[in-house]
Amino acid sequence: MGRYIVRRLLGAVVVVWVVSVITFGIFMIVPKITGASPAYLYVGKISTPAQVQAVEHNFGLDLPIPQQYLNYMSGIINGRTVSDGNSTSRCSAPCLGYSFRKNLAVTDLLQSHFTVTLGLAIGASILWLVGGVAVGILSALRRGSFFDRVAMIIALAGVSLPVYFTGLLLLTVFSYGPSWLRLVPDPTFHPFGQDPLLYIKSMILPWISLAFLFAALYARLTRASMLDTMGEDYIRTARAKGLSNRKVISKHALRAALTPIVTIFGLDLAGLLGGAILTEKTFSLPGLGALAVDAIGLQDLPVIMGVTILGSMFIVIANVVVDVLYGIVDPRVTYK
C-alpha cells in the first residue's frame, strides 16, 4: 500500500509537470506566432520597441524558452528575485512568478483568492452531498413512486440548467424581486473575516446555485448506483437470510452503492477548488476562477500559469486520494 501511494504520487508529479510544460510552452510560443512579444503579456501595451526590449531583457524573456522554463521551475524551489527595471522584488519559494499588473507575488494572489473558492466549494458540497445523495437513495428505494418521478424530473432539469442561469434567476427573485421575496437584498461579497454573518448571507445564493447543479447530478448517479446494487445477488442472499429491510439497506447496499459516489465527489471537489469560474463570475466572488479570468483579460501570464498549475495539482492529488480511499471503502480492491 505504501509503495502504491508513493508510485501514484510520483506519477501525479509527472502529470503536473507535463501540464506546466504545455501551459508554459503554449503561452510562450503562441505570442511568438502572432508576432507580439511576450513582454506585452507581462506589462501590457507599451509604446516603443526600446521599452519592449528593456522589459524582455529584465524578465529574461530574451533567453531561449527552455532556459526561461528552468528559471521558472527553479523559482518554485528556490524563490527568485524579479525586477521590471525600476523596482526589484524578492519572491520567496515557492515562487510562481510575479504579477506586475497587480504588483503582487502570484503565490500571495493565489492564497488570498483560494480562501474564497474554498468557502464556496465547501458550503456547496455539503449542500449537494446531503441533498443529492439522500434524494438519490430515497428515489431508488421507492422506484416508480410519485416521489421518484418528481425528484428525477427536477434532477434532469437541474443538470440541464447552466449554473450561471440558475444564479441569475436566484438573484432576480431573491435580490431584485418583489420586496417580500427579497431575502438577500445585498448580494455583494463580504469576506468571512470581516463579518461572518454577512459572509454567509452573501454566499447563500452562490452555494445554492452551485449545489443545485451537483445535487441533481448526484441524485441521478446515486439512484442508478443504488438500483444496480439492489439488483445484486448478495442483496437477495441477505434478504433470504431473513435480515430486516433496514439492515439489508444500511449494512449491505449503501456501502457498495456509495463507493462510486466517493470517487466522483473527490474529483468534482478538486475541479471546483481550482476555481468555480462561472459561479464566481455570476456572483462577483473574488475566487481563483475570477482571478484567472481577470488575468486572462489582462493577459497576465504569471497568474494564468499559477492558477493552471494549482488547478491541475488539485485534480491529480484528488485522483490519488480517491484511489487510496477506494481501497479502504471497498475491500475487493487490492493495490499492486
Add this chain to the structure above:
Amino acid sequence: MSVPTRDVVDGTSIGAPEAASAKVIKGRSLGQIAWSRLKRDKIAMAGGVVIVVLVVMALLAPVLCKLLGVDPYAFHTDLLSALSMPQGKLGGISAAHPLGIEPLNGRDILARILYGARVSLTIAFLATMLGLIIGVVAGITAGYFGGWIDTILSRLMDIIYAFPVLLFSIALLVIVSGIDALSGGVARIGILVFVIGFFGWPYIGRIIRGQVLSIREKEYVEAARSLGAGSGRILFRELLPNLVAPILVYATLTMPSNILTEAAFSYLGVGVQPPTASWGQMLSDAVNTFEIDPAFMIIPGLAIFITVLSFNLFGDGLRDAFDPRGGR
C-alpha cells in the same frame, strides 16, 4: 457473424417442409430491439421531437425570420425608453417582436434566438464529431493493441483530464484571438469546435478502450484472426460495429454538455464574437440589465435549458434502450 445452418451448408432442403409449418421466429438485431424500446419511451421520444424541431428551426432561421419580419441585426432604438430599456411589458413583447427586444440597442430577441440556435447546434455538433473521431480511434487503438501504445494513449488521456479545461480553454481562446488570420467568424467557430472537441475526446476514448478490452477476446474476433484477417479488418469490420451502441449513446449525451460549454465560453466573452448571435452571449449581455429587464436574461437561458434538456432526455432514453439489462 451469422452461423451457417446445416441446410445452407449442404445445399439440400431437408428441413424445409417442417420450417414452413413451424412458427417463424424472426431474429432481431440489437438496433431493432433498441428502436422498439425507444419508440415506447414517450419522454425520450418527446425529447427527440423537440431536437428535430430545434434543428429545423436552426436550419430555416433566415427563412423564418423573413416570414416573421424580424431581423437579428437591425437596431430598434426608437422602441427603447429614455434609460435604453425596452418599452412595454415583459421586455417589449409585441406583435412585431414576439419575444421582445434587447435593452440598449433594441435588436429582436426571437431572431437572435433563432440565429443563436444555429451557432450553438453547429459548434456543439462539430465538436461532438471531432471528439468522437479522435476518441474512437484512440480508444480502439489503445484497447486493441495494448502494450506501449495503450500506455502512451492512456497517459495522454490522464494528462488531458488533469487540465483545468475551462480555464485553459479560455486562456487559449483569448491568445488565439490575437492571431489576425483566425479572427473571422468562421475561423472563430473552427477554433471553438477544436477546443471543445479536443478536450472532450478522452471521455469517449476511455469508454471505447474499456469496451474493446472486453470484446477483443470474443470468439468471433479470434475466428476472424484465424481466417487471416489483418488488424485493420478486425478493428473496423469486427470491433467497430459492436461499438455502435456506446458511440451513439455517448454522442447524444455529449451534445448537451458541448452546448453548455459553448454557451459558457460565450458567457465569459470568449465564444463567437458579436454581432453573431449566441445564447451565452445574450445572457452575458443581460447580466448588466437583468435587475430591470429580466426577460432578456430568461429567454436565452430557457433556450439553452430546453435544448440541453431535450438532448439529455433523448440520450437517457437511448442509453436505456441499448442497455441489455433494461428488458421491459
